[in-house]
Amino acid sequence: MAQSSSTSPAVQPSGAQLTTTRTTVEFRAALIAMAVVALIPLGVSNPYWLGVLVVSMYFAILAGSWNLLAGYTGQFSLAPATFAMIGAYTTGLLNHYFGTPPLLGIVAAIVVAGLIGLLLGRAVMRLVGPYLALTTLSFAEIMRLVTANSIDITRGDLGLSVAGLMDSRVGWYYLFLGALVLLLLMFYLLLRSKAGLFLQAIRDDEVAARRAGVNVVFWKTAAFAISAAACGFAGALYAHFAELVTPELGLIGQTGLIVSMTVIGGMGTLAGPLVAAFLVYVMSEWLRDVGGYQLVVFAALVVIFARFFREGLWGLAKAAVQRGRQA
Amino acid sequence: MSGIDVDLAVNGLITGLFYALMAVGLSLIFGILRIVNFAHGEFYMVGAYAYTLIALGLGVPAWIALPLAFVTGAALGWLTERTLMRPLYAGYTSWGLMRDEYAVIVTFGLSLFLINLVDKVVGPYAFRGPALVETSRVVLGPVLISGHRLLAAGIAIAVIAITAMLIKWSFWGQQIRAVSQNRLGASLAGIDTAKASVIVFMLSGGLAAFAGALLSPVINASPDVGIFPAIKSYIIVVLGGMGSVPGAIVASLLLGVIESFGAVYLSYQYRDAFGLILLMLFLLFRPQGLFGEKGREV
Numbered sequence: 001m002a003q004s005s006s007t008s009p010a011v012q013p014s015g016a017q018l019t020t021t022r023t024t025v026e027f028r029a030a031l032i033a034m035a036v037v038a039l040i041p042l043g044v045s046n047p048y049w050l051g052v053l054v055v056s057m058y059f060a061i062l063a064g065s066w067n068l069l070a071g072y073t074g075q076f077s078l079a080p081a082t083f084a085m086i087g088a089y090t091t092g093l094l095n096h097y098f099g100t101p102p103l104l105g106i107v108a109a110i111v112v113a114g115l116i117g118l119l120l121g122r123a124v125m126r127l128v129g130p131y132l133a134l135t136t137l138s139f140a141e142i143m144r145l146v147t148a149n150s151i152d153i154t155r156g157d158l159g160l161s162v163a164g165l166m167d168s169r170v171g172w173y174y175l176f177l178g179a180l181v182l183l184l185l186m187f188y189l190l191l192r193s194k195a196g197l198f199l200q201a202i203r204d205d206e207v208a209a210r211r212a213g214v215n216v217v218f219w220k221t222a223a224f225a226i227s228a229a230a231c232g233f234a235g236a237l238y239a240h241f242a243e244l245v246t247p248e249l250g251l252i253g254q255t256g257l258i259v260s261m262t263v264i265g266g267m268g269t270l271a272g273p274l275v276a277a278f279l280v281y282v283m284s285e286w287l288r289d290v291g292g293y294q295l296v297v298f299a300a301l302v303v304i305f306a307r308f309f310r311e312g313l314w315g316l317a318k319a320a321v322q323r324g325r326q327a
Numbered sequence: 328m329s330g331i332d333v334d335l336a337v338n339g340l341i342t343g344l345f346y347a348l349m350a351v352g353l354s355l356i357f358g359i360l361r362i363v364n365f366a367h368g369e370f371y372m373v374g375a376y377a378y379t380l381i382a383l384g385l386g387v388p389a390w391i392a393l394p395l396a397f398v399t400g401a402a403l404g405w406l407t408e409r410t411l412m413r414p415l416y417a418g419y420t421s422w423g424l425m426r427d428e429y430a431v432i433v434t435f436g437l438s439l440f441l442i443n444l445v446d447k448v449v450g451p452y453a454f455r456g457p458a459l460v461e462t463s464r465v466v467l468g469p470v471l472i473s474g475h476r477l478l479a480a481g482i483a484i485a486v487i488a489i490t491a492m493l494i495k496w497s498f499w500g501q502q503i504r505a506v507s508q509n510r511l512g513a514s515l516a517g518i519d520t521a522k523a524s525v526i527v528f529m530l531s532g533g534l535a536a537f538a539g540a541l542l543s544p545v546i547n548a549s550p551d552v553g554i555f556p557a558i559k560s561y562i563i564v565v566l567g568g569m570g571s572v573p574g575a576i577v578a579s580l581l582l583g584v585i586e587s588f589g590a591v592y593l594s595y596q597y598r599d600a601f602g603l604i605l606l607m608l609f610l611l612f613r614p615q616g617l618f619g620e621k622g623r624e625v
Binding site: 070074076078123124127128129130131133134135137138139141142145146149252253256259260263267293295296298299300302303306307310 | 357361362363365410411414427428429430431432433435436437439440443444446447554558561562565569596597599600603604606607610611614
């Protein structure tokens with residue numbers, strides 16, 4: 001990359017040090033949280049709750065990937081669930097029509113979702129704020145309508161049955177956890193490198209970043225493609241876990257859930273969205289049994305967090321720790 | 328033009344009138360705050376429910392329930408502006424960077440909240456409001472139309488005309504236009520920008536709720552009924568040029584006709600996709616819309 005050798009005001013050593021430290025602290029916190037999650041199957045053997053946790057991890061991957069795009073690069077896409085749907089259908093269709101083995105299908109899903117993300121990211125390059133949100137929202141709805149209406153190929157709303165990978169719930173549990181930790185590590189390494197600084201510089205002030213020599217077009221598109229590929233990966237894994245793909249994977253409500261988790265956890269932090277994905281999804285399963293007010297509660301929390309606690313749960317936790325140190 | 332085409336054109340125009348009730352408010356909000364209100368469809372939903380519950384629950388005549396639905400929407404708009412929109416312009420200068428994201432998140436969250444609240448409080452089943460007139464069909468040459476739809480279209484024309492005139496000539500309408508042309512300049516000239524944005528939100532909420540109430544005998548209101556009308560109004564404000572009221576009205580009628588013909592001559596299944604494709608193409612290649620101004624910084 002030409003810009004990685006150029007020195008720019010955006011990459012002052014002291015600034016790099018500061019950001020690296022913050023990201024590292026968040027990475028460690030996320031690793032501790034994942035270690036706790038890894039221990040859960042020792043105490044919980046109920047397949048229902050293990051399934052709930054697997055779906056939580058699916059959402060944690062999506063929230064983390066969307067956070068890379070929206071929280072770190074400032075591109076507020078409303079299509080993360082759509083890329084999961086694209087990934088799920090890539091492996092689903094390959095498996096259904098050509099009997100492609102799941103592992104190959106998952107790799108294909110990553111590539112296809114990444115390529116579509118690259119194209120969309122390139123197309124929406126110059127759109128900001130509400131314009132970007134609207135364009136990605138229409139992209140999401142068009143993809144879902146096409147999937148639901150191409151009944152000859154996708155069987156529409158009935159969905160497509162897909163081969164499973166294994167029967168063991170615990171096996172799936174650790175497979176999803178492994179995928180989550182792998183992506184976490186990749187995002188951490190990305191954010192700790194100069195690329196992470198470029199992305200955040202673009203988010204904070206695109207014009208200034210360009211003036212400082214950051215290749216804005218390249219990095220914005222790259223963030224879009226990486227985030228899309230990661231969402232496609234999650235969708236493909238989920239397809240083989242559920243052994244069914246339906247257009248419902250791409251519903252705008254699913255994106256709503258991903259946005260909720262990220263905002264409640266803290267946008268632009270590494271640990272927040274991951275932890276919030278577990279909290280939100282497990283709590284919502286639990287609240288479902290006591291009155292079914294879970295979506296009302298979470299929607300209200302999103303509004304309240306966005307309005308009053310902009311750094312989410314991570315910000316609240318950080319403030320609490322700082323108060324503890326001062327006292 | 329054969330008879331069926333006339334029928335399609337007239338029915339498309341009528342659908343477009345209902346779209347216009349939604350889109351004008353959305354466009355005004357964009358003009359004054361430079362945000363897209365993702366909870367706009369929920370004002371429509373609340374209007375449909377308010378009308379139906381007031382008319383059927385309290386036994387109030389439909390003619391009184393209709394303006395009450397407008398009032399409910401306006402009250403909700405006032406509340407939204409007061410509690411959630413203030414940070415967009417009052418102080419909080421450090422939020423400047425994440426302003427667009429804040430607006431998207433908070434209105435998106437409000438939309439989810441209202442849908443699920445109504446779903447839990449009123450119930451997920453569909454509601455049908457009372458029709459204004461019981462005539463099941465009126466034949467006008469080749470055009471076949473229900474009595475309620477014809478009357479509702481007439482009311483919609485009147486309301487849109489009054490709104491457009493208020494924006495164009497009334498004292499507050501002129502102040503609103505001044506703020507959307509240049510916020511800082513308007514406030515230097517002594518215009519109360521906060522009050523202008525309260526008025527816009529009340530008007531926008533009221534109009535969307537009014538559209539929901541007018542259509543409630545037709546749409547079988549359920550909690551998520553607002554999603555598609557909202558998406559239509561996003562398409563319209565982009566086609567018409569974000570912030571332009573005449574543009575929104577023309578684009579509404581245009582979209583109504585395009586969908587009406589597209590559903591018959593192109594594909595019924597993909598009738599909802601035509602507008603979305605137009606929306607993407609316009610945002611990518613002509614973001615100022617048909618009537619908007621070019622090159623204004625957001």
